[in-house]
Amino acid sequence: MRSITVSFLLICILHTAVAQNLSTLTIQVMSNKEPLEYTSVGIQSTGKGGATDETGTLILQQIPYGSYKIIASRVGYGSRSVWVTLDAPEHFVTVDLIESTTSLDEVVVSGTMQEISKMESTVPVDVYSPKFFKANPAPSVFESMSNINGVRPQINCNVCNTGDIHINGLEGPYTMVLIDGMPIVSGLSSVYGLTGIPQSLIERVEIVKGPASTLYGSEAVGGLINLITKTPERAPMLSADAFVTSWGEVSSDIGLKFRATRKLQSIVGIHYFNYQNPIDKNGDNFTDLTLQNRLSVFNKWTMQRPGNRQFNLAGRYVYEDRWGGEMQWTTKNRGGQEVYGESIYTRRWEIFGTYQLPTSEKVDYQFSANGHQQDSYYGDLSFAAQQSILFQQLTWRKDWSTKHHLLLGLAYRYTYYNDNTTATATGSVTHLPGAFVQDEIQLNTQNKFLFGLRYDHNSLHGNILTPRFNYKWNSPNKKTILRWSIGNGYRVANVFTEDHAALTGARDVVFDGELNPERSWNSNINFVKNIITSSNAFIGIDASAFYTFFNNRIVPDYETNPNQIIYGNLDGTATSKGLSINLDLSWSHGLTALVGMTWMDVTLTENGQSRRQLLTERFSGVWSLGYTFGASLISLDYTGNLYGPMRLPLLGELDPRDEYSPWFSIQNIQVTKKYLNGLEIYGGIKNLLNFTPPANSIARAHDPFDEQVSFDTNGDVIATASNPYALTFDPSYVYAPNQGVRVFFGVRYTLSPI
Template sequence: MCNTGDIHINGLEGPYTMVLIDGMPIVSGLSTVYGLSGIPSSLIERVEVVKGPASSLYGSEAVGGLINIITKKPQQASRLSADIFGTSWREYNADLGLNQSIGKKANVLTGVNYFNFTDKVDHNHDGFTDMTLQNRISVFQKWNFNRKENRLLSLAGRYLYEDRWGGQTTWNKSFRGSDKVYGESIYTKRWEVLGNYQLPVKEKMFFMFSYNNHDQNSVYGDEWYLAKQRIAFGQLTWDKRLGKHDLLIGAALRYTYYNDNTAATELVGDDGEIINDASKMTMPGVFLQDEIKLADKHSLLLGMRYDYNSDHGDIFTPRMAYKWSITDNDILRLNAGTGFRVVNLFTEDHAALTGARDVEIEGDLKPERSVNVNLNYIKKLQLGDGNLLSFESSAWYTYFNNRILPNYDLDPRKIIYRNLDGHGVTRGISLNADLAMYNGLKLTAGGTWMNVFNKERNEAGAMEKFRPILTENWTATWALSYHIKTLNLGIDYTGNIYGPMRLALLSELDPRPEYSPVWSIQNIQFTWHGGDKWEIYGGIKNLLDWTISKSVPAIAEGEGAGIKSPIARSFDPFNRGVVYGSDGRIVPTSDNPYGLQFDPDGYAYGPNQGIRGFLGVRIRI
């Protein structure tokens, strides 16, 4: 309902991925939600995705992989750029970029992103908005300074403000926080500063730092969530080459402050009075990495990291990577290591915030620990003049201890969080192919098969295997591009397809399917190039008009009969028509024959937004 985005790599959710801007880490559990927002595409040179563990170098949040957003160098960026588009749903987006020289000493890249959507759309007629209304602005600025001997000094900053809400179509801000009309309203203020400074010494030494401040004011129905998060991070590295050894030695310090109005920061005093207890965590660490050139075609990377967490004590994470360049067109890589992640549920898991279920935390949550192995093989083939075909295949295995997962199954009124009394496994294989032909045709296609499961000790003491919710067994993606030179016209057809996911049902009588169907999102875009300075583009998103409502049966009987919605009891968001027994469980009645209660997010596995056209223009000076 709040349209919160996320990133999954190798079957792992967003908080397992580290996001960096020009190699500078955004150290925050919210980085995968907000870290990719608001940087104009005209300022981005490329985006690098590194799958597999990297905790030995970057610490927490680097279990699943890394995403590095690399911005353009001043000589590559346009003096002025603009990208403006709108859709048939009346969504409007504007990206503006400016490249300035400040004398001979510095260069500044400035980007502004603005997004606006204010139409209440309810195509499935369940009384709720199909798409979150949003008003968002983000300002990004990066300074590059010219120093003696080309030493690096780079500073970047970003500010984001967002006002978004979803809920009953009759909601307005006068109902914010009340039990009259249901709405989920989020005000977000976030700013961050990042920097990279090369020390003025002969040795190759760098100091990287970041600071982010996140302020969130949210309501979910009549439940308030007010939170502040501040994270400061600094890291000093020394890169030293000794013969066949390329050493990287470093020390890091991370400080995290978190405070909210939930049970996560409450402490019961001696007199029984509830006291606010903001979380303050300090984590110093040291690491060593050695890349060894074993032979012309073989290299080995060994790394280890030690951190001391003020709440959880000693954390040790080793890592090993091996690269074999069999030929110029054949490369084999093996990456293995351990990972750890300090979890903050209320900044990482949106489900913990919804007002529809009570959150229950069992015991003190310990950090998740993992062992990871990733095998990767790349093959390139030259097919005649100018035609190139490349394959990339990967296989991975991740084993978790202390994994923290939400349990929706034990009690439909609650989300229960606890460390798994057992272990979790994420494993899979993927194959991707890229074909580039001299006639302008490009094809990228890939498929991934995953097996994600947990094993936990049941009441009888035996280990029981189960599949977590919202994890698909397989997925595939493709992108087909063709450039018609005579017309200066580019055509792009992209899509993805997802296998079934297990979904959170509310009772044994819940009429909604336990597994999602196979579903696909497909898009087409046409781009006309008017020289080097401008282009016009347009097309259709979600060609198949797929939404979650397509897979949900209409309510057959009782109150709300005929409504077809993925939101359980959308007509009764404050559960006024729900009857509870003495044990607290829902009692089926003639008005509620399926024993359901309002649940806006438990069944959210795909989009609510259907087919739409878009049209835009890009200008570069």
């Protein structure tokens, strides 16, 4: 009996000792002093872990005393590890995560038309969150693109400042702009796809470099930009952002979320931009920045349906009045020959949505429609145009097995276009039915293939096939990824909807025969490496080598005749090749950096001779550096870009202007103060170096109607005493904005759901 009593006492003492060596650990995950819910947290080598609740907290119990490594990770924030020593019954630790500027493991849809982790996608997709664009606030996403590697917003006219987006050196008509995956933005309105949506309502921007014609059809030859807007479920209750600049620009965005019924939610966004302050700092008597008055209204609805089936409907209306020209121009001079001005009135509406059919299979019906009206004068040249597009698409996703993920689609696109030029006197209608198939094959956890094929029948140009192939390999820990792709693209051109230079009154437009569709082959090798150092620093490497070969390339010829733009299919070949690299760096003490560089060579070969493409740099670099000063919630952002020389369009052998642009850099700095109640105050300086092109960028700005220019019997300009360089008025010699250094100040406010 005595021995039993002693044994019992020993067991109690041992149990008490063990109990005293167990701890309850409370972990709270934060970012910028705000809790992060649904964050994955684990204790290495213990098997213990879970996800944080709405307060960013996770409680783990009965953990033996000792030292442990805690790892926290969340999509869009990367991951971070901290060491803790448990030597008490209760312990509390905070883990701070840093939001990645590129959201390295975001969900993407643009590459394969299916939601998939960026790291798992066989197609390389660049992803940028609103946080990235806030580092250099701009009145439109179009201007913000200047800080994305391999992407350059190109101003096409020194007078009206309209432009397009270049991807890897290929001009704007080769870039497709989507909103929520809908190809509703085309040539006549490509810029308007990147303006007018409040940036607080943008979930992310996805960029695919290289042909995407297999899934999206014509216009996606050089790549695509997909603006993904927030769903009402993810949008803040209220968001507002407004800033002003020392040049007199006023930009304001406001977003509002509301619930109409228990199952129906909506978001409304209003964007307004105004600039009415003519400035001529280079002394050429032309406005340095186009005056603008732009209003856009965006509305999106989502409905909860049985089985979580998708149904959303969105619409947008854009109105813009812009003009640039001689400083003394007024609306009374519109279309006249006394004072030169370029005045553009634009009205545009869009509606688009997705409806998932009530079937056991994953079948989506996607639709969009838009109308675009433009009433413009370029000097005394009138250009009035209308464009209407109807798009419908039916997709079926089917997992035949654990290895085969199939996507089938039927599409139809109707395009009506008419303008008041002789080229389209009666208007044109294009029917474009198509079908596509894609099979993503998962061989094992490390190897994946994707095969795709699209067939289109263009009512004007006949049958078109566009295949593609993609391969992806990843290391067992998925920290290293290698992708290889090859694909075919095609584009049907409409000059007057795509190239502003064709509209300027300074040159005559000449067509060298009928324009045939362009075809291209593209190959791309992509390497991704993610590293987390022992000091909790994150290093992301994303490098790509690309090569694009063109047949039937349509090239505007500015050089054969300085008074003409000659459009025709290149009697030869064209290539775009290069190498790009992105470095994404972040440290636990608050410093982040995104640095990108691109080397490329875009060459046109005709009659055995090669030449560089106009307005295309061989080197470009971008950077975005950010630092947060601890608990003060004050952050500093330094952004910029660097461009190498571009070949520029001269007006003849006597033109005294440089054939190549100089190296130039646009740099910006911003300071932001955040408050816990959702308020942000920010301000800074744009174009710190005050770089602007030379004052003679507009040829003969003093004689915009060529009243003092003499021509011979062949229509060629004759050098005279008043025109010794035999020039005509021409605003196409443009490679950078004319807007110099300026100060900006702004306020943001976000009200999140309680």
